[in-house]
Amino acid sequence: MAQYEQIGRLSIHPELFDFIEDEALENSGVSSKHFWQSFESLIEELQPKNKALLVKRDEIQSKLDEYCRNTSAEHFNFADYKTFLKSIGYLVEAPEDTKIDTQNVDAEIATMAGPQLVVPINNARYALNAANARWGSLYDALYGTDVIPKQASQTKGYDEARGAKVIAYARKWLDTHFQLASGSFSDATLLQVADNTLSVILSSGETVKLADNSKFVGYRGEASEPSSILLKNNGLHAEIVIDSQSPIGKTDSAHIKDINLEAALTTIMDCEDSVAAVDGEDKTLVYRNWLGLMNGTLSTKMSKGGHEIVRTLAQDKQFIAANGEHVTLPGRSLMFIRNVGHLMTNSAILFDGEEVYEGIMDAMITTLIAKQDVLNQGKYSNSRTGSIYIVKPKMHGPEEVAFANELFECVEVALGLTKNTIKMGIMDEERRTSVNLKACIAQAPSRVAFINTGFLDRTGDEIHTSMLIGAFHPKATLKAMPWIKAYERSNVARGLECDLDGTAQIGKGMWPEPDSMAAMMKAKTGHPEAGASTAWVPSPTAATLHAMHYHQIDVSSVQATLKGESFDGLDDILSIPFMAQTTELSAQDIQNELDNNVQGILGYVVRWVHQGVGCSKVPDINNVGLMEDRATLRISSQHIANWLAHGLVTEQQVRDSLARLAKLVDEQNTGDAEYINMCPDLNDSIAFQAACELIFEGKAQPNGYTEPVLHKKRLEMKAKLAS
Numbered sequence: 001m002a003q004y005e006q007i008g009r010l011s012i013h014p015e016l017f018d019f020i021e022d023e024a025l026e027n028s029g030v031s032s033k034h035f036w037q038s039f040e041s042l043i044e045e046l047q048p049k050n051k052a053l054l055v056k057r058d059e060i061q062s063k064l065d066e067y068c069r070n071t072s073a074e075h076f077n078f079a080d081y082k083t084f085l086k087s088i089g090y091l092v093e094a095p096e097d098t099k100i101d102t103q104n105v106d107a108e109i110a111t112m113a114g115p116q117l118v119v120p121i122n123n124a125r126y127a128l129n130a131a132n133a134r135w136g137s138l139y140d141a142l143y144g145t146d147v148i149p150k151q152a153s154q155t156k157g158y159d160e161a162r163g164a165k166v167i168a169y170a171r172k173w174l175d176t177h178f179q180l181a182s183g184s185f186s187d188a189t190l191l192q193v194a195d196n197t198l199s200v201i202l203s204s205g206e207t208v209k210l211a212d213n214s215k216f217v218g219y220r221g222e223a224s225e226p227s228s229i230l231l232k233n234n235g236l237h238a239e240i241v242i243d244s245q246s247p248i249g250k251t252d253s254a255h256i257k258d259i260n261l262e263a264a265l266t267t268i269m270d271c272e273d274s275v276a277a278v279d280g281e282d283k284t285l286v287y288r289n290w291l292g293l294m295n296g297t298l299s300t301k302m303s304k305g306g307h308e309i310v311r312t313l314a315q316d317k318q319f320i321a322a323n324g325e326h327v328t329l330p331g332r333s334l335m336f337i338r339n340v341g342h343l344m345t346n347s348a349i350l351f352d353g354e355e356v357y358e359g360i361m362d363a364m365i366t367t368l369i370a371k372q373d374v375l376n377q378g379k380y381s382n383s384r385t386g387s388i389y390i391v392k393p394k395m396h397g398p399e400e401v402a403f404a405n406e407l408f409e410c411v412e413v414a415l416g417l418t419k420n421t422i423k424m425g426i427m428d429e430e431r432r433t434s435v436n437l438k439a440c441i442a443q444a445p446s447r448v449a450f451i452n453t454g455f456l457d458r459t460g461d462e463i464h465t466s467m468l469i470g471a472f473h474p475k476a477t478l479k480a481m482p483w484i485k486a487y488e489r490s491n492v493a494r495g496l497e498c499d500l501d502g503t504a505q506i507g508k509g510m511w512p513e514p515d516s517m518a519a520m521m522k523a524k525t526g527h528p529e530a531g532a533s534t535a536w537v538p539s540p541t542a543a544t545l546h547a548m549h550y551h552q553i554d555v556s557s558v559q560a561t562l563k564g565e566s567f568d569g570l571d572d573i574l575s576i577p578f579m580a581q582t583t584e585l586s587a588q589d590i591q592n593e594l595d596n597n598v599q600g601i602l603g604y605v606v607r608w609v610h611q612g613v614g615c616s617k618v619p620d621i622n623n624v625g626l627m628e629d630r631a632t633l634r635i636s637s638q639h640i641a642n643w644l645a646h647g648l649v650t651e652q653q654v655r656d657s658l659a660r661l662a663k664l665v666d667e668q669n670t671g672d673a674e675y676i677n678m679c680p681d682l683n684d685s686i687a688f689q690a691a692c693e694l695i696f697e698g699k700a701q702p703n704g705y706t707e708p709v710l711h712k713k714r715l716e717m718k719a720k721l722a723s
Contacts, residue, residue, distance in 0.1 A: 024291060050359070095439065137260055268335075295373075397433055426451045435570060492532060598661050604618050686717045
C-alpha cells in the first residue's frame, strides 16, 4: 500500500502528489498551498452534491423498474407511459427560447467541419498520432486501404500498378473539388504561381487556371517552382506536394509527390471509455501525457523500417499567400480532454478517507494542466482563443449538466481563470439526456461548444432503462429501429434550434471497423448530410479519408436548410424497442446472438482486466476487427442480461457459451506476447470472472455501466501481478 501524502483533509497518492507538485503546478501561476486548499474546499462542497445526483439516478431507475414489472408488453400503453415519465421527473419542460452564447471558441469547433478522433490519452503513441493527424497523406490512405480494391501483388515492395490507381483517383478528386477552367489535373505537367494565382500547364501546352481562383490560398518555395500548392474548399485545406527527386514525384508528369489533406480538425484526448485508469499510478500517467500535450514536450520512441524514431508533436505549416503575405496553419489537431462522468470514484485522492469522485478530480487537474496553454507557456498553442475544452460524458438530464457547469465554475475560481474559460462538450448518450437535450443545453448556455450522439452507450442505456418491460430485439435490428433514427435526427435539430451552428460542434459517432474503409466511405457521407459538423473515426488514416466527405458536402449549407425545418421525434425516441413476440427468433438465431455478444465481452474484458488496455481492435466471432471500448461492452452485457431476465436464454446456456468462447478468444490473441490466457482454469481467471459478473449481475449495475466491475477486477489483477 502506497504511503499517501496528507494535506488537510486530503490524502493523495504519492506518485500523483509528486507529479502535481513538481510538474503540473509549474508555470500555472498557482501556488501549492492555494491549489490544495482550494481543491479541498471544492471537494467538500461538491462531493455531497455528486452523491445526491447518483441517488436520484437510482431512485428514477427503481421507479422505471417497478413500472416495467407491472406493465405487460402485450398491454403497453404509450400515452400512460409518457405521463408516468413526466410524473417522476424523467421528462421535464424545456425553456422555450434556449440559445447558446458561448464566446472565444476556436474556428476548428465553431465554423469548420471535419473529422474527429478519440484516443486513449494514457497511450502516448496514440495520442501523438492523433494530435498530428491534422494533416494526412491522401496517397498513403488510398494505397494502404480497401478504398481502391486490392489485388494480389507479385512484388514485395511498392506496387506500381496500384500506385498508378492511387494517383488517378487523387487527380480525379482534385478535378472534382478544385476544377480547372479547362482540362484536367491528370494532364498537368507543371504547377506554378503567377499573378497571385495558380497556373497549371497541361500536356497540350495550354496554361489554365482554377475555375474558382478563391480556392487558391498559397504556396511554398519559389513561385516559378513551388514545392507545394495550398488550396481550400468548404473551409478545409489540401496541399499538393511537389518533389521531382522523390520516388513518386520523379515519375509523375507534374512531379506531384502527394496530396496532404487537412483531416482531424479536432481530437478528444480521452480519460474515460477508452482508458483503464483505476488508481493513483494510472491517473498520474493520464495527467502526465495531457501535460506533455499542453506544453509540447510529449514524445515516444518507436521502431519504423528497422530504425528507432522519436515521435513528437508536429510543427505548424508555413506558406506564402497569393498576395505575398505569410500564412501559418496549425500542424496539430485542436484538442479536447474528455473527463470521466459523475459515477466513479478513484483511490488516487481520498477526502476524510473516502475516495473522491473521479470527475471532480479530472476537472481540477486537467484544467490546472491546460491553464499552461491559456497562459501560452507551451511550445505550441492548442487553443488560440484562450479556451479549455472538456467533454463531459454520461450525464443524465439537466440537473447533471447544471452540476458539471457548477463544477467548472468552481474550478475556474480556484485556479484564477476567467469565467467560462472552460467550454463544455455534452455527450448525448444517455436516454434522459436525449429526451431533455434542449433543457440540458439551457443549463450551460455560455459553455456549450459540442454536442454529439454516442449511439453505443445510448443503446446500452436504452436496454437498461427498460430492462424489465420485455426482451429487446437483436443488436443489428436495434440499429435500424425508429427510436435510434429519431435520436440521431433530434440531436441535430435541437442543436440547430439552440444556435450551435457557427459556434459549436454537432457531432456523430464512431465507425467501428478500422479495416473496412471502403464501407466507411459509403456509409459516413450520412453524417455531414445529416448536418453534423464532425464525426468520429477510428484512426488517422480514416480521418484523412473521411475528410473527403466534407469537401463533397458543405455542412454549413446543410445546417442552414435544416434550421428552417421543424422536427420533434420525442415519441419515436421514447418508443421501447422490445419484441412483441420472441417466437420470431429461431433457437439458432438466439444462440448466434448470444455467442456474438459473449465473444465481444470476453475479447474486450480480458485485455482491460489482464493488461489494462481500455480500447483496442478486437476480433469478433468472425475474426473481423472491431474497435471496442466500454460502450460496446455495455451493450453486449446488458443485452444478455435482458434476454436472461425474459427467458430467451438460460444461465447454463450463457455459461456454456462463455466457457467455449474463452478458448476462441485465447486463440485469437496468440500473437500478443503480453496476453494472459483465461484458459484452462477459468475459475482462476480474473477477466473471465469479470465477464460473468457483468452478465449475471447486469440488472444490478448502475444504469448498466461496466466501470464498477472493471475497476474492481483490474485492481484485483494488479494486486495479483504485483505479488
